[in-house]
Amino acid sequence: MRRYVIALSFIILIASTMTSIQPVKVKGIEGCYIIGEPIVIQNNNDFSDLCFNGDGTFNSPYRIENYNINKEGVSSISIMGTTDYFVIRNSTFSSIVMWNVQNGYIVNNTIKGNYDYYISPINGRRHSTGVDIGSDLYGKRERTVNIVILNNTIINHLNGIRAITETHGEIIDCIISSNSIKNNKNYGLIGINDAHILVRYNNFINNTKQAIYDGEDNPGLFEYNYWDDHTQPDENNNGIVDTPYEISYSLEYGTRTYDYHPLTEPNGEIEREVREQLPPLDTTFTPASPVPTIFTIGLLLIGITIIRLKLKPKLT
Numbered sequence: 001m002r003r004y005v006i007a008l009s010f011i012i013l014i015a016s017t018m019t020s021i022q023p024v025k026v027k028g029i030e031g032c033y034i035i036g037e038p039i040v041i042q043n044n045n046d047f048s049d050l051c052f053n054g055d056g057t058f059n060s061p062y063r064i065e066n067y068n069i070n071k072e073g074v075s076s077i078s079i080m081g082t083t084d085y086f087v088i089r090n091s092t093f094s095s096i097v098m099w100n101v102q103n104g105y106i107v108n109n110t111i112k113g114n115y116d117y118y119i120s121p122i123n124g125r126r127h128s129t130g131v132d133i134g135s136d137l138y139g140k141r142e143r144t145v146n147i148v149i150l151n152n153t154i155i156n157h158l159n160g161i162r163a164i165t166e167t168h169g170e171i172i173d174c175i176i177s178s179n180s181i182k183n184n185k186n187y188g189l190i191g192i193n194d195a196h197i198l199v200r201y202n203n204f205i206n207n208t209k210q211a212i213y214d215g216e217d218n219p220g221l222f223e224y225n226y227w228d229d230h231t232q233p234d235e236n237n238n239g240i241v242d243t244p245y246e247i248s249y250s251l252e253y254g255t256r257t258y259d260y261h262p263l264t265e266p267n268g269e270i271e272r273e274v275r276e277q278l279p280p281l282d283t284t285f286t287p288a289s290p291v292p293t294i295f296t297i298g299l300l301l302i303g304i305t306i307i308r309l310k311l312k313p314k315l316t
Contacts, residue, residue, distance in 0.1 A: 100142040128158035171195035
């Protein structure tokens with residue numbers, strides 16, 4: 001009897017160990033994400049297919065965190081056509097592309113390039129940007145909505161951040177806050193075709209051109225950013241430059257875009273109302289189990305059946 005109890009305990013131990021194995025994707029076979037490879041997501045189901053877990057939030061979709069992805073010539077992360085909430089955080093990438101995406105948070109990452117171009121697998125387009133946000137593809141009416149880019153370092157690209165809407169597209173409620181955008185060869189930030197973006201509390205440092213915005217004038221569009229080429233005068237010493245910072249002039253709309261409250265020193269504070277929207281920034285990561293629960297139960301039932309057969313009295 002004792003040896004059967006030991007055998008059953010051994011089976012339970014094996015089953016519990018198997019459920020904690022980290023998933024590994026084999027190329028060409030459906031499975032989980034391969035560590036270090038570019039991440040490509042083209043619909044909501046791809047998040048779970050690649051074994052990304054919650055808390056993204058709205059009732060806990062998906063998080064992508066603690067990765068280092070830098071494959072030459074290819075965007076580190078490409079996401080298109082999703083509506084589920086997700087957060088990408090605490091990672092190092094060369095570039096991120098999001099087209100026709102809703103409810104995405106990009107938080108606490110280093111997005112570092114080498115002034116090169118990248119190909120996005122989702123649309124085959126060549127770009128030169130740290131974070132590329134867009135809407136409309138192949139002439140379809142699409143929207144990119146509720147995107148937060150918060151507290152990242154975006155460095156050493158041709159362009160730091162680009163938000164672009166094409167003929168039928170819209171970008172709505174995109175918040176770019178508390179980022180360090182620096183050492184970019186062309187522009188720190190590009191907003192094209194009236195993308196609805198709020199750019200606040202960022203540090204623009206050592207970019208060839210800090211920003212350009214081609215859209216209707218909106219006094220709340222850019223505010224409280226630090227521009228290293230515009231830090232004086234500040235006669236009342238309140239930390240805000242006394243003259244607005246002119247960002248760009250739109251030939252299409254005939255309007256000029258300003259930051260009416262440019263800062264005299266780099267800003268390190270996170271916008272409170274944005275922070276309250278974010279999921280908790282825990283650093284734990286528990287990969288989804290590749291071994292189904294039903295398989296574990298099956299092992300246990302087999303073990304119990306074997307023991308019962310052994311204990312059953314033999315007929316003579």
